Amino acid sequence: MERDGQKYLGKYEPIISKKLFDEVQEMLVKKKHIKRQVIPFAFRGLLKCAKCGCQLTATLKKGRLVYYYCTNGKNICEEHKAYLKEEDLSKELSGVFNTLLFDEKIVDLVYRQKLKENQEASVYIDEAVAGLNARLKVLAERKRVLLDGYLDKIVMEADYRAKNKDIDNEVVVISKDLEELEIKKQSHDISTLERIKNCFLQPKQMKKDYLLSKPNEQRNTLATLxxxxxxxxxxxxxxxxxxxxxxxxxxxxxxxxxxxxRGRDSNPRRVFTLTSFRD
Ligand SMILES: [Zn+2]
Structure with a gap:
């Protein structure tokens, strides 16, 4: 058995099939292709022309400046002549947050008011639950007494059955009330209230972050809004x-x-976070 270097290498030389060769070539071409697409038109797909409703697209000038313009797909628009520099567009879009900014003090004021209301409601709910549970105990006791009376032949069978049915019906009603109160209790949960509060405060922080980020991150922020x-x-x-x-x-x-x-109350079904803020 020969063990010279030449033969060793020859034995382990990888065999490149034509198929593998083609696959690698395809991968390289694809990669190149993808790379070419990654020219950062951060805001494309998010913008429309107000005049004609077409999408705004972007182009690269002088190899580094990005401009946005109306695609003029309907051929009825003059806006496509107006080229909008990405830098200016980014600034203009920072105005998006302006209609979402709430005074933190006021949010906190409403939050604390709701917290107080919720605490009061919780006390009321707890009292109601305790009352209903007490009533259930009374009814259970009555059922027992009624049965004893029937077995001792003090109570007639027809009376026993009628009265027993009344008690069962009341138990059903009370059980439903208890379920509803449990749901109400959950909606008055402090974590629900916290989530709503954060929802009101979040845009302010988003704007701060937006002003410090690059167009691609700015795009992500805008896309959530x-x-x-x-x-x-x-x-x-x-x-x-x-x-x-x-x-x-x-x-x-x-x-x-x-x-x-008023904003909340006038349109209570508008959004889940706001409806949970009510009542
Ligand atoms: Zn247009």
Missing amino acids: LWNAEIDNKKIANLSFKQPYDALSKIENKSDFSSMR
């Missing part, structure tokens, strides 16, 4: 918010306590 933004003459013309931000954006005068309550 918005379905899209319509741009008209390089300015935000219309915003379509996702929930619950849509509801937050519609509350007028966010530094005024009474209007904040």
Whole structure:
């Protein structure tokens, strides 16, 4: 058995099949292709032209400057001549947060008021639960007495059956009430209230973070808030918010306590977080 280097290498030389060769080539081509797509048009897909409703697209100029413009897909729009620099667009889009900013003091005030209301409600719920449970005990005792009376032949069978049925019916009603109270108790939970509070305060922090981040991260932030933004003459013309931000954006005068309550109350079914804030 020969063990010279040449033969050793020859034995272990990998066999490259044509198929593998093709696969590697394909991978390289694909990678190159993907790389080419990663030119950062951060805000593309998020913007619409307010004039014609077409998507805004982007182009790279001088190899580094990104400009956005209307695709003019319907061929009816003059906006495609207005090129919007990414830097300016990023600044303009920071205005998205403005309709979502609440005065922290007021949020805290409402929060503490709700907390107080919830605590009062909890006391009421606990009392109601205790009352109903006491009633259940009374009814159980009555059932027993009634049965004894029937077995001792003091109570007639017809009376026994009728009275026993009444008691059973009342027990069913009470059990339903207890279930409802349990659900109510959960909705008055402090963690629910905390979540709602954070929802009101979050956009302020989002804006701070937005102003410090790069377009790609800014895009992610905007995408959590918005379905899209319509741009008209390089300015935000219309915003379509996702929930619950849509509801937050519609509350007028966010530094005024009474209007904040009105905003919620006038449209109570608008959004889950706000409905949970009610009652
Ligand atoms: Zn257009």
